[in-house]
Amino acid sequence: MANKIAEPSAHDTLGQATVLCPACGTQDQHPRRFQFESGRGLTPWARCASCDTYFMTSSYDSTAETDHSRHMAWGNEDEGAALNQRKRDGFISTLDGIEQLGYGGSKILDVGCSFGGILVEAKKRGFECSGVDIVPEAVAYVQSLGFKGEVCSSLNDCSLFSPQDPVDVISVLDAHIYWPDQPAELRAACRLLRDDGLLVIRAVTKSAFVTAGRFVGSVSPNVSKKLIRRAIADHRFSMPLKSLLKTVETAGFEILNATPKGAQHTNEMPLSARAAYKVGTLLWHGLGVSVSPTTLIFARKKSA
């Protein structure tokens, strides 16, 4: 089912449409606007005055988004299976974290499950696995592995679980940055989880790199372009970690842990990348400054 979220039609006196921040849900009439070159070409962006997120202002169309995913490594079977291998270390450290919090062997739902990456590893550890994705071929693939799967572009459409038949753990790995309405998806996750159920987000936290890219723009346009493009990749928004934690809490969760430790996809990284995660972990836990490219967030559903 196509899920279209049109840009709001309200206009201010200058004729600019108000925009909705997909990351925190705030409507803004006069956001700072930009044109950024990303993995989707040159696209219009804005920055939310409320949560400091950079976001793409083009409207969301789930059919177009599915087609886009098919052209990415995680949206087609050959590359998707290879990617699962490359990201295995990340799946393992995520599952370690889930088990350490006491959710071992429980029912897990992976959002944006692609070709089953974390589900395959979770099954080996005795978890009961299911997944949702917007790409039908990916869902058919995880079903062929014996997992429950459903094609959904929003958790609001997920029928695998319900408040009467809730899930224990929901994982969202590198997928939240594609949501057109993150607060709505987090509230839906909260509804599908059991009381004290666990939400795990591997968040992409590179907004500081977008800001850095903007600032070097006047002296070095090429470095600027590269920094911004690498930070955004093909994502729809880039949100600072502290704003994300606040948004997760507002949706009904208590943050148990947020750390760059274990948030990398693979342990086989160049020294510079390994150092970035080490420094990122020290800075975040020591000074509350987030510079790590990705962060693992564990949050527990607050009881009603």
Ligand SMILES: [Zn+2]
């Ligand atoms: Zn915002």
